[in-house]
Amino acid sequence: MAGDKTKVKIRNTTFEDIPNIVELQKVSFPLMAVEGAIWKPRNLESHLRVFPEGQFCAEYDGKIVGSISSLIVQLEPEYKEHTWMEVCGGPNFENHDPKGDSLYAADVSTHPDNRRYGIATKLYDARKNLCIKLNLRRIIAGGRLFNYCDFAQKISPEEYVKKVISDEIKEPVLCFQIKNGFKFIKILPNYLKDSRSLNYATFIELTNPHYRQVT
Ligand SMILES: CC(C)(COP(=O)(O)OP(=O)(O)OC[C@H]1O[C@@H](n2cnc3c(N)ncnc32)[C@H](O)[C@@H]1OP(=O)(O)O)[C@@H](O)C(=O)NCCC(=O)NCCS
Numbered sequence: 001m002a003g004d005k006t007k008v009k010i011r012n013t014t015f016e017d018i019p020n021i022v023e024l025q026k027v028s029f030p031l032m033a034v035e036g037a038i039w040k041p042r043n044l045e046s047h048l049r050v051f052p053e054g055q056f057c058a059e060y061d062g063k064i065v066g067s068i069s070s071l072i073v074q075l076e077p078e079y080k081e082h083t084w085m086e087v088c089g090g091p092n093f094e095n096h097d098p099k100g101d102s103l104y105a106a107d108v109s110t111h112p113d114n115r116r117y118g119i120a121t122k123l124y125d126a127r128k129n130l131c132i133k134l135n136l137r138r139i140i141a142g143g144r145l146f147n148y149c150d151f152a153q154k155i156s157p158e159e160y161v162k163k164v165i166s167d168e169i170k171e172p173v174l175c176f177q178i179k180n181g182f183k184f185i186k187i188l189p190n191y192l193k194d195s196r197s198l199n200y201a202t203f204i205e206l207t208n209p210h211y212r213q214v215t
Contacts, residue, residue: 005060005117010126013055013067018044020064021057028109031195039069039091039107046092047071053134054103056126058110058119066110066119069093070127072136074100079185079203084142084192103131105141124180128206137211141182142191142201146173149196157187157200174202182206 013021018041025038032038047055047069058066071093075082088106089095105127110119131139151160151169161184163169174184182204191201 005119007060008065008117008119008122009059010056010122011059012052013044013048013057015045015048017057017064017067021067024064024067024109024111027112035193037193043091044069050093050096051098053130056123058123060114060119063111065114066108066123068108068120068123068127069106070130071096071104071106072100072134073097073102073104073140075102075140081186081188081203082142083188083190084201087142101137103127103134103136103139105139120176121180128208131208132210135210135212135214136208138205138207139182140203140205141177142188143173143177143182143204144192144194144197145171145200145202146196147171148198148200152198157189157198161187161202174204177202177204180206 021044022039022041026033029038051071054070054072056068057064071088073087073095074097087095087104093106108120108123127139145157145160147169148157148160155163160169161174164171164174165178165184183206185203185205188201188203190199193199
């Protein structure tokens with residue numbers, strides 16, 4: 001990124017941003033894009049209809065360089081094993097439940113030309129602030145184990161995560177989430193069809209320190 005990274009602006013996504021977010025998705029998730037497993041315009045439109053406050057993008061120099069999509073869910077039990085499809089109810093967020101207690105981080109991406117400039121961290125800050133504002137108990141997500149395909153012959157996903165946490169293995173997605181305060185809960189197998197992670201994801205959680213139980 002040439003220029004001043006303090007000029008990156010985080011804001012709620014609008015309907016006008018949708019074509020640019022679709023382009024961002026194509027370059028951020030190139031393998032999934034081939035399989036058609038990225039947001040389609042109608043999915044992003046649905047996110048904006050069901051939960052406009054939960055959708056954010058990062059703008060720099062007039063371009064969309066990052067985005068996140070979120071919904072609210074309630075898991076019973078709280079660490080229920082799930083797939084991406086089950087928890088979201090589908091790519092249109094059919095499971096969005098305004099009465100739920102958890103903000104679910106359905107995706108995050110930064111344009112490949114703009115990584116390691118703190119853009120996704122700023123997007124996550126927006127998510128954290130939203131969680132506090134809505135008095136939700138926590139943020140949860142399934143994070144794809146991005147580089148597990150390079151280690152799968154030798155170690156289990158659990159061992160892989162241990163090595164990432166102890167800094168023996170660098171892993172773009174989990175390192176980013178840990179840096180942003182998330183705690184690893186458990187492995188979610190068959191989370192999402194993804195040749196990089198071999199469909200393994202980490203169930204991660206960040207609790208809201210300001211949460212007040214409403215009786
Ligand atoms: C994961 C992703 C969103 C991170 O975006 P980003 O804007 O580059 O992240 P940030 O600049 O805010 O990174 C913050 C910290 O996370 C960690 N981190 C981020 N990318 C990392 C990497 N490739 N390797 C190791 N640590 C990394 C670092 O600690 C970094 O801080 P530092 O740069 O000061 O060392 C980005 O790599 C991406 O879009 N990946 C492809 C899409 C994807 O798989 N998304 C996850 C879906 S589950």
